[in-house]
Amino acid sequence: MGKGKRSHTISSAPAITSLVSSIPLRSSGDLVLSLAPTHFLSRPSIANHPSPKSITSPVLPPRLRWTPQRHPKREYDDLAHKMESAPLLILISTYLNWFVLILLGHLRDTMGKIFKRKEYQHLKVSEGYAPIVSDFDSFYTRRLYMRIRDCWNRPITGVASRTVHLLERETKDFNQTFQLIGSVKENLNFGSYNYLGFAQNQGPCADAVHEETLASGLVSASARAEAGTTELLVQLERLVARFVGKEAAMVVSMGFATNSTTIPALVGKGSLIISDELNHSSIVFGARLSGASVRVFKHNSMQDLKQLLREVISQGQPRTHRPWKKIWVIVEGLYSMEGTIVNLPELIRLKEQFKFYLYVDEAHSIGALGEHGGGVCDFYGVDPAYVDILMGTFTKSFGAAGGYIAASKDVIDYLRTSNHAYVYAETMPVPVIQQVMTSMRLICGHEEGRWRIRQLSENALYFARRLREMGFIVYGDYGSPVIPLLLFNPAKIAAFSRELLKRGVAIVVVGYPATSIISSRARFCVSASHTREDIERALGIISEVGDLLMLKFNRSK
Numbered sequence: 001m002g003k004g005k006r007s008h009t010i011s012s013a014p015a016i017t018s019l020v021s022s023i024p025l026r027s028s029g030d031l032v033l034s035l036a037p038t039h040f041l042s043r044p045s046i047a048n049h050p051s052p053k054s055i056t057s058p059v060l061p062p063r064l065r066w067t068p069q070r071h072p073k074r075e076y077d078d079l080a081h082k083m084e085s086a087p088l089l090i091l092i093s094t095y096l097n098w099f100v101l102i103l104l105g106h107l108r109d110t111m112g113k114i115f116k117r118k119e120y121q122h123l124k125v126s127e128g129y130a131p132i133v134s135d136f137d138s139f140y141t142r143r144l145y146m147r148i149r150d151c152w153n154r155p156i157t158g159v160a161s162r163t164v165h166l167l168e169r170e171t172k173d174f175n176q177t178f179q180l181i182g183s184v185k186e187n188l189n190f191g192s193y194n195y196l197g198f199a200q201n202q203g204p205c206a207d208a209v210h211e212e213t214l215a216s217g218l219v220s221a222s223a224r225a226e227a228g229t230t231e232l233l234v235q236l237e238r239l240v241a242r243f244v245g246k247e248a249a250m251v252v253s254m255g256f257a258t259n260s261t262t263i264p265a266l267v268g269k270g271s272l273i274i275s276d277e278l279n280h281s282s283i284v285f286g287a288r289l290s291g292a293s294v295r296v297f298k299h300n301s302m303q304d305l306k307q308l309l310r311e312v313i314s315q316g317q318p319r320t321h322r323p324w325k326k327i328w329v330i331v332e333g334l335y336s337m338e339g340t341i342v343n344l345p346e347l348i349r350l351k352e353q354f355k356f357y358l359y360v361d362e363a364h365s366i367g368a369l370g371e372h373g374g375g376v377c378d379f380y381g382v383d384p385a386y387v388d389i390l391m392g393t394f395t396k397s398f399g400a401a402g403g404y405i406a407a408s409k410d411v412i413d414y415l416r417t418s419n420h421a422y423v424y425a426e427t428m429p430v431p432v433i434q435q436v437m438t439s440m441r442l443i444c445g446h447e448e449g450r451w452r453i454r455q456l457s458e459n460a461l462y463f464a465r466r467l468r469e470m471g472f473i474v475y476g477d478y479g480s481p482v483i484p485l486l487l488f489n490p491a492k493i494a495a496f497s498r499e500l501l502k503r504g505v506a507i508v509v510v511g512y513p514a515t516s517i518i519s520s521r522a523r524f525c526v527s528a529s530h531t532r533e534d535i536e537r538a539l540g541i542i543s544e545v546g547d548l549l550m551l552k553f554n555r556s557k
Helices: 002-007 088-115 135-151 204-216 231-244 255-266 281-290 302-315 344-354 376-380 409-418 430-445 447-470 491-502 532-549
Strands: 163-170 179-189 248-252 272-276 293-297 327-332 357-361 389-393 403-407 482-488 508-510 520-525
Touching: 088 135, 088 482, 135 491, 179 532, 204 430, 231 248, 231 403, 231 430, 248 255, 248 409, 255 281, 255 327, 255 357, 255 389, 255 403, 255 409, 272 281, 272 302, 281 327, 293 302, 302 327, 302 344, 327 344, 344 357, 344 376, 403 409, 430 447, 447 482, 447 532, 482 491, 491 508, 491 520, 491 532
Parallel strands: 272 293, 272 327, 327 357, 357 389
Antiparallel strands: 163 179, 248 403, 389 403, 482 520, 508 520
16 A cells, blocks of 8 residues: 555655656757846847857746745635526427437438439448448538538638638538638637737737848758757747746647647556546547546536545556556646636645646636736646646747647656657747747736736626626636637527628637537637727627527526
8 A cells, every 4th residue: 555655646845856767868958048137038029139158057046937926816716607507498409409400411311322322322332441431420521510611711811810801702512612702801800819919910029020030040940859959949948937937848839739749758558647528639639649547527626536536546557456657637727618717726735635746738828817927827826836737839828839848847858858749840930939939028028918918808807797798608717718608509500600700700619529519609719909899899799699599598697
C-alpha cells in the first residue's frame, strides 16, 4: 500500500519537478536572451530593439513573474450559473423531429436503390471491397448534413474582425455544389474567436508585423530542433512564461497539435488520464494517442470527480490492480461549446488531497478571462504554480496562430526532446510570432490592452443578460465571451442561421454530433471590437428571428 501511494503522490510544492527525470537536459531552449528590463512588456515594438549579446537561463526571477495572491479571491459558487433546461414538450418534439428526419432518409435510400439503381450504385459494395466510409457516416452526410450544408464553410474575403464580408453563393443541386454569384455582403461578426479584437490589418500589431517581416522574412524553413530556433521565437517563449506566471514555456506552431502531441509525451501505458466529458477533440485525440487509460467525469462536476478519484486510486490499474504510475486530470479553462468556466479553486483543493497532476487547456480563456487577461488563474486569483501544465493557443485572444505549453523548466526541457510538434514540425512563422508578442505586450502594459479586456467583459455580460431577458435559453457562466443560445429542434439550426444572415449577422450554429441530440445551439462569440450599437443591433435581429422561429423558451423570464 505504501508503494502504491507513493506512485501517484507528488511533493506538496506546487511545481512538478518530479514529473521528469532529475537529470538536467540540454536543449535549444537553454540558449536564450538575457532577462529583459522591467519595461519589457510595455515596449510597443521590438523591431528596432538591438539583440542582447549575453546568454542566460530562460527562467524568470520572481520579481519579473506575474503572481496573484495565493488564496482565491473568487469561488466558483460566487458566479451566476444559468443552465436552464427546456420544457418537456420541446424535448419531445426535438426527438420526434430527429426520428422523422432519419426515417425519411432511410425511405429515400431504400426507394432509390430500387428505382434509381445507377444513382445509388455507390451505396452498394462492389468487387469485394469494404466501404471506406461507415454506413452511419455516409447516411448522416447525405441525408442530414447535406440538407443544411450552406450554413458552414461560407467563403469570406477581407479581415474577419468586427464585421466579416461574405462572398455570396447559390446552389442548384441541393447543396451538393455552390457557385459564387459575384456579390459581397458585410455582416456583423459573432462567429470568430476574436475576443480582444486583435484580428486587424492596421494598428500597432499590423505595423510591428510588417516591420519584422521585412527584417526577418517569413519562415525559417526548419524545425525547432534543427535551425528553427530564432531570436524572436526565444523572446516569445520568455514573454509567454512571464505572462502566464510560469517558470518556462514552449511554443508550438499549431494549436490542435499543442494538446495532441504534448499529452502523449507526458503519459503512457500504466498512467491514467481523467478528462472532463466535454473536453476539446484535441485533448481526446492526444489521450487516445498516449496509450494511457482514460476515465471521464461529468462536466465541471467536482463531486463526480472526487468519487472517481477515490475509485481509481483504490482500485489501481485494470486486471493487475497495480498502482497508477501517474494520474493526470485534464480540463479546459473555458469550454467553447458551453460557455462554462472551470471550477478551478475546488479542483486545486482536490489536487492537494489526491495528489494528481493538473493540466488546464486555456485555449479560450487566456486573454479573455481575468482582470489582466491572464486566463482562468487570473480570473479566480489563483497562483498559477498550483497548475502543473498551462496550455493555451494564440488563435483566439491574440489574433494569431499556434499554441504554447507553460510549466516548470524541467518539464519544458523534457518536452523539447519528446514533443513531436516541437521536434519535427515547422517553426512558427515570423509574422505570427510578432503578432503574438505585440498583442501580448499591449494586454500587459498599455491602456489600450486594459480597455480591450474591460470592453470584452462588459460586452459579454450585457449580451448574455439581454438574451435571457428576451426569453431565450442561454448556457454558460456570466462573464464568458462564449454565449450559446439553445435551438433544440434540428430544423431550426439552418433556419436560425439563414434568417440572421439575411439580416446581416454572421454566427456559428452547432448540432449533433458536436453536441447532444437535444442541445443544438447557436454560438455567439462576443468581441471587444463590438460597439454598443453593434450589440443592440444584433440583439434586435436575434429577438425578431427568435419570435419568428418560436425560440423563446425561458420560463424564468
